Amino acid sequence: GFMKAAGRRGIPSCFVVDGEAKVAWVGHTMWLDTVLPDVMSGKYEASALGEKVKAGEKAQKAVFEKMQSDPKAAITAWEAFEKDYPGPGKIMESIKYMLYTQAEQFDKLFAFMGKQADEAIVAKDTMKLNEIAWMLVDPESQIQKPDLALALKAAEKANEFSKGEDPAIMDTLARxxxxxxxxxxxxxxxxxxxxxxNKNEKYKAMAAELEERLKQYKGK
Incomplete structure (x- = not known):
């Protein structure tokens, strides 16, 4: 099919077809927002679309390379990438957790997490809220002086949306x-x-771990 003809094996792959039913661009769905406006305008060159995406991939690679050696430079590279490539930037935005933590820019981290929590509350996304709260109180976390008001807000909302019936969420709230x-x-x-x-077969495997924490909280 299309994939074989285009010589592509990786997924997700995306085929952009122009107004004349010609394939204008083939690539990863992440770059769709980068090429689509040009194709829709009707004034584009296929080679230019490819170059545009290559430049984006190069900018993306620079972020990862800098993360290894210079966390603050990685943030600068990320902010430039996000500004120039907002579509891929949105898809990749969870990288900010690592970037801000590594660079110890906790004010930026908490602002980002707060925005994520607000979006998750609107979406009633219990898993995301639980994840945000746990990241802030995880005993193995590298976050210094965590925003406990945000952790409480996220955990309480996750518990409310799950009707107090999810032991993993209650474990986070207790923490x-x-x-x-x-x-x-x-x-x-x-x-x-x-x-x-203990009541629910789905969660029985985690009961022993939860009991250990209960002993800790009871001071036993």
């Missing part, structure tokens, strides 16, 4: 209470998480 210094609430919430995990 937030614990880090905030509310040991009583941490133990109460963790006890509910353990009870839910």
């Amino acid at each position: 937030v209470y614990w880090v905030k210094g509310d040991k009583t609430k941490a133990a109460e919430t963790q006890a509910k998480a353990v009870e839910l995990a």
Whole structure:
């Protein structure tokens, strides 16, 4: 089919067809927003589209290379990439968690996480909210002085949207209470998480780990 004719094996692959039913560009879906306006204008050269994407890939590569040696330079490279290639930038934006943490630019990190949490609240995305809260209170996290108000907001909303029936989310909420210094609430919430995990076959595998944390919160 199309893939074989275009010599492409990787997925996702995207074929952009112009107004004359000619294939204008073939490539990764991430770069669709980069080439589509030119194709839709009707004034484009296929080779120029390819060069435009190559330049984007080069800018993307520069971000990853700088991450290895100079986190602050990586942020500068990322901000330029995001400005020049907003479509791919949006798709890749979760890279900011790592960029800001590595560079210890925690104000930028918390602002980004807050924006992500607000979007997740609108979408009622419990998994995303739980992930944000856990990143802030994970005992293995490299985040210094985490934004606990944001962690609490994300964990409470995740618990509300899951109707208090997801032990993994309750485990996160209990951890937030614990880090905030509310040991009583941490133990109460963790006890509910353990009870839910033991009741539901889907979560039984995590029950032992939850019980260990409950012992910690109870001071045993």
